Amino acid sequence: MADGHRNALIVGASRGLGLGLVETFLKRGWTVTATQRKPSPELARLSSDALRVETVDIDDDGAVAALRERIGDERFDLVFVVAGVATQAHDPIETVPRAVAAQVYLTNAVSPVRFAEAFRDTLAPGGTLAVMSSILGSVGLNEAGGWENYRASKAALNTYLRSFEARHRDEGLSILLLHPGWVRTEMGGEEADIDIATSVTGTADVIESRLGETGIAYLDYTGKTLDW
Template identity: 75%
Template sequence: MSEQQKSALIVGASRGLGLGLVETFAGRGWRVTATQRSPSPGLARLASDSVRVETVDIDDDSAVATLRDRLGGETFDLIFVVAGVATQAHEPLHAVPRAVAAQVYLTNAVSPIRLAEAFRESVRPGGTLALMSSVLGSVALNESGGWETYRASKAALNTYARSFEIRHRDAGLGVLLMHPGWVRTDMGGAEADIDVATSVAGMADVIEGRLGRSGVAYLDYRGETLAW
């Protein structure tokens, strides 16, 4: 491995956007550590000298700590938390069982930040911590309603991420909240605007262009700033 080779930890990479990001960054010469919650045939196919596969459930603090310990002192130019859920997303809040709404919030908002805290010192100076958000997390742009528990979880993630960046501002890392676009995945559905390849290539371009920049930004896969 050359000293110039970039490295990434992509959390939640068993399929869809996470898997696409692993393939894209590996194809651009990065060394990638990719996580799955359960065995992923897609990741197994990509496993190589440049793609390492690990298993972790981001809702399990002890599993996250074990992964951190297993990776030892390894550092990354990019840590990207992609993992998230959209359980009963099309139902209004009052129709969603409390336990389901709470789990969506924990997985989409709380767990990514807790993982970020656990791995904060694993981000290299000038590196980026990216979190998969959504335009649906924008309070200002919510003019259509719907996806209530999912929207709220991503709005909370955005808020937590801003506080995380303020809390660790002296570390000089960049915090990036990414909207991948409306993508044809299991979550996005067959009628979505773009395919996975378009989304992940755009996000990779944005991330590579922002390496070395500190502060927090809320951007889409084209690099356009979204309203909070």
């Protein structure tokens, strides 16, 4: 990728890791378009001429199409889909209502890939498409169980993105599936290993170090390759 000003689209930035990533990239001199599902006071407090805020629900195809139309000819060095849910994540799958299980799957696995398909043409030459995955999506590393529905949704996301990369391989895309670590957020809880700043700093470092590298990689926030 050529040196110079960089432009990011961060999807799901109203709080937690998404919000932290917006702050991090702004501090590094990027221009950022950040999306929220509903108005976010935290995002609104980030006053910057380099920040644009859009509202979209990635589960709503019409809203995604409308955002794509608003984006127009703008191009991004990074499109990063962070949005995800962990509803009833600790419950065994047989106790989770079917509607809840289906919604987690749609939001965590199907919607990010549909968004990627809709926005892949907004990537600048040498740009990167990233999604927030999880080490819990690794089938090979699942020895402890737990978080059953969430694990399955992230494993499905990983599989969909591998198929997405194969389908578009002749376009030379750069695709990253990123595990942020076990982070002290609303989802991760107070007992988690690291804080948001550590996670987003490492994640941004990994992204910047790999801009323009074609193919697909499944990495954690330190750059370590994870077992599919």
